[in-house]
Amino acid sequence: MKVLVVGKGGREHALCWKLRQSPRVQAVYCAPGNAGSAEEGINVEIEAHELDRLVRFARQEGIGLTVVGPEEPLALGIVDAFEKEGLRIVGPSKAAAELEASKVFAKELMRQFDIPTAEFRVFDDPDLARKYIESRDHPVVVKADGLAGGKGAIVCSTKEEALAAVEKIMVEQAFGAAGRRVVIERRLDGQELSVIALVSGRTIVMLEPTQDHKPAFDEDRGPNTGGMGAYSPTPIGTPELMREIERVVLVPAVHGMRRLHRPFRGVLYAGLMITPQGPRVLEFNVRFGDPETQPLMMRLKTDLCALLEAIVDNQLESFAASGLEWDERPAVCVVLASEGYPGPYQKGRTIFGLDHAAQLPQVKVFHSGTKVSNGRVVTDGGRVLSVTALGENLLEAKRRAYEAVKCIEFAGMFYRRDIADRAIRRLRLAQPGGDAGTGSPGTL
Ligand code: AMP
Numbered sequence: 001m002k003v004l005v006v007g008k009g010g011r012e013h014a015l016c017w018k019l020r021q022s023p024r025v026q027a028v029y030c031a032p033g034n035a036g037s038a039e040e041g042i043n044v045e046i047e048a049h050e051l052d053r054l055v056r057f058a059r060q061e062g063i064g065l066t067v068v069g070p071e072e073p074l075a076l077g078i079v080d081a082f083e084k085e086g087l088r089i090v091g092p093s094k095a096a097a098e099l100e101a102s103k104v105f106a107k108e109l110m111r112q113f114d115i116p117t118a119e120f121r122v123f124d125d126p127d128l129a130r131k132y133i134e135s136r137d138h139p140v141v142v143k144a145d146g147l148a149g150g151k152g153a154i155v156c157s158t159k160e161e162a163l164a165a166v167e168k169i170m171v172e173q174a175f176g177a178a179g180r181r182v183v184i185e186r187r188l189d190g191q192e193l194s195v196i197a198l199v200s201g202r203t204i205v206m207l208e209p210t211q212d213h214k215p216a217f218d219e220d221r222g223p224n225t226g227g228m229g230a231y232s233p234t235p236i237g238t239p240e241l242m243r244e245i246e247r248v249v250l251v252p253a254v255h256g257m258r259r260l261h262r263p264f265r266g267v268l269y270a271g272l273m274i275t276p277q278g279p280r281v282l283e284f285n286v287r288f289g290d291p292e293t294q295p296l297m298m299r300l301k302t303d304l305c306a307l308l309e310a311i312v313d314n315q316l317e318s319f320a321a322s323g324l325e326w327d328e329r330p331a332v333c334v335v336l337a338s339e340g341y342p343g344p345y346q347k348g349r350t351i352f353g354l355d356h357a358a359q360l361p362q363v364k365v366f367h368s369g370t371k372v373s374n375g376r377v378v379t380d381g382g383r384v385l386s387v388t389a390l391g392e393n394l395l396e397a398k399r400r401a402y403e404a405v406k407c408i409e410f411a412g413m414f415y416r417r418d419i420a421d422r423a424i425r426r427l428r429l430a431q432p433g434g435d436a437g438t439g440s441p442g443t444l
């Protein structure tokens with residue numbers, strides 16, 4: 001079968017890489033793809049939002065299965081457009097993609113179906129939003145309602161910051177129409193956890209727990225990004241907690257969407273804060289996470305194509321019964337970014353050392369924002385590469401990933417040096433007689 005992956009990031013490269021390993025797959029196409037996906041298959045020069053062109057291509061080329069990486073085409077209705085033409089595609093309908101495309105919709109669903117989340121209010125008037133902030137005696141997070149490329153949530157420590165966030169989102173309209181309404185919610189403390197599940201009908205199959213690192217700099221400093229690194233599994237995602245998340249978050253969300261006549265099919269991602277009172281949903285996404293997908297694909301042993309087909313064909317129950325097969329070894333992914341990201345940055349910088357890094361064992365360098373120019377691989381995005389490695393334990397996976405990072409260079413390259421450290425520290429403390437005093441686990 002011919003498969004098509006829509007998108008151009010590290011997540012899409014990882015999906016192409018994994019799909020290519022399936023005996024069911026005869027060719028992998030990626031639209032528009034990057035220099036990495038071109039090594040796994042064939043790039044097609046169509047942007048992810050060009051729905052008509054994608055439909056036409058899929059029909060002409062006889063694509064048997066399409067999987068969508070980013071949220072924009074899902075929110076635009078790519079699944080409806082493909083299904084109208086009888087084309088098989090993994091993802092939610094436009095109506096169900098609202099779960100990610102509107103934070104107001106997601107929060108109201110959570111309220112209606114008792115899904116644990118931070119207490120909140122919705123505003124479309126900046127004056128009322130300001131009054132509400134003044135009346136609160138706890139820190140808040142101000143979130144643009146619509147899609148804002150992962151940058152629409154502003155975590156505030158003071159009232160001044162929250163008022164400035166209202167100004168930026170609602171008055172200056174930094175995210176355009178996405179900021180016409182805002183959600184203002186209580187700021188929560190705890191550890192974040194990403195839980196990604198495959199959903200079809202009433203069946204839910206959870207993938208292994210992952211954690212990403214959103215802030216740009218070490219020790220969670222700096223502005224939020226799309227994600228500067230990720231690892232899987234994570235010690236906080238215990239089997240008990242995962243069962244609780246399935247019961248109190250995923251099951252009611254899937255049930256709620258059916259009740260609202262927006263049945264959800266595809267990939268459901270719950271971004272959670274694990275608080276002392278239990279898990280709380282920060283957001284829902286309606287797709288695979290980036291960079292969470294990179295370590296997950298390194299570890300997944302089950303045939304990805306069979307799994308994705310099962311979603312489309314309502315056959316997911318068989319995987320729910322048998323469970324998925326995973327490499328027991330953890331995987332760590334370090335994102336190499338362009339100086340300036342998540343703000344403005346330069347493109348077109350030559351990347352050196354990719355061949356060298358590719359020779360290291362248990363390492364895969366997924367491309368995030370790259371392209372080929374004059375025969376050379378150059379930078380083409382804020383997040384440039386997702387250097388991912390497996391190891392016998394998290395520490396070894398981290399060491400391998402950073403060893404590969406050391407081989408790679410481009411002008412203005414920056415990355416976090418503490419990916420997975422919190423989990424490594426936690427594991428050390430949990431060991432019998434364990435202590436964190438034997439040197440920083442972040443030391444490489
Ligand atoms: P969101 O786009 O809603 O996932 O928010 C992006 C990031 O902002 C999350 O990954 C968290 O790091 C942070 N965040 C969002 N909501 C909250 C909250 N209520 N309390 C603390 N941090 C939050």
Ligand code: GLY
Binds near residue numbers: 285291
């Ligand atoms: N890594 C967060 C996301 O994919 O939205």
